[in-house]
Amino acid sequence: MIYLRNIPEEELFCAQLELLMQHGRVASMMANLIGVIAVMGLLWPYFDAGDLLLWGFGILILLLLRSLHMSAALSDRRYLSRPKKLFWQLVAGSAATGLIWSGTYILVSPYLPVTIQYLLLLIVVFIAAISLAVMVVIREYFLAFTFSALWPIAWWSLANFWDQPYNLLLGFLLLALTGLLTAASNGIHDTFRRMLSLNWQQEAMARELGQITNSLRDRNLQLQEARRQLTDLANIDELTGLGNRRLINQTLREEVNRARRSHGWVSVILIDVDFFKKYNDTYGHPAGDEVLRRIGDIMQRATARAGEVAGRYGGEEFILVLPGARAPEALRTAERLKRLVYEENIPHSDSEVSDRISISQGVLSIMPDEDVDPGVLVDRADAALYEAKREGRDKIAVV
């Protein structure tokens, strides 16, 4: 279940700082830069070039320092580690820039014709208006600039209302404009916060969905593994680790069908441990188990070719399914098995045919042209095995 959570207030504040520095930095610096260039062009005829260049250079240095400060804060993620301190530094920088603009206006106005004076004021207002769009993500940052840039000019105009015919009007207009910008900033600021909040919710949801998908994938893998283990349990003989009767019958059915379609051969070797009851009686049941395990290993080693399957058909009876093998190849495999069991050299003092464990084998090779039941195939191999037993055991009989 995905819950739509709200962004915690502290996180929202950090996101606001980050957004301000990422996007507001370049735009507000550019606005100030354009203002500096415009003012220098405007005041060029009225002031000493050296003084103007010094003034422009001073503002540029301040802008550069502020920009570098924001870059550093972004790169070491100070907006996450010390957001409050960073906030006050940004607000102070913004206020300082605003004060430079208002101070410039107040200082130079008495030496300017009225039209130039108003043009200068227009530039300051223009910078404040542009800043609204980019700085307002942190409202205090925007207000610090607006109030420090426009309020001193407004009050100065009101205080000197007799100097210029429109100073009084100008002062009130600026106060009204400040109020207007403050009111407008509220709405835009809230929109920024909503946008950041929605962004955060989307990311949180995507993260949660990702986690759910991962856990579903894990569950699926666990289910697949459990199913594989269940299938193994149903098909594998516990003692020897070979396929059991169920798996062998299934394999036989598949191989017979394949051989029918391709007009190929299938061979089956049924193997029985000679005098195994006597072995159990002499050496004990656990030792008998160990013999079955070792013969199981030998069977596994004997099935080297792809598709060959070894199984325990029941008790001390084993079986080998050899897809594609004709009688001579099956006989060769049976002889190899006999040799491997002999070389294993498991003593069997009660055997009537050898001094060690031996096996009898019945080999059946067919080219099926009709659907043959696996049970029938095993019965025919069993008949061959019976023949091998009858001939004295430790033998191989082929049908």
Ligand SMILES: Nc1nc2c(ncn2[C@@H]2O[C@H](COP(=O)(O)OP(=O)(O)OP(=O)(O)O)[C@@H](O)[C@H]2O)c(=O)[nH]1
């Ligand atoms: N230790 C052990 N013995 C088993 C297991 N399954 C069957 N047996 C024993 O295998 C013996 C098979 O005996 P028989 O069928 O008489 O065959 P045999 O003694 O090998 O005689 P032949 O096949 O005629 O040579 C029985 O004594 C079973 O108890 C098993 O899982 N472990």
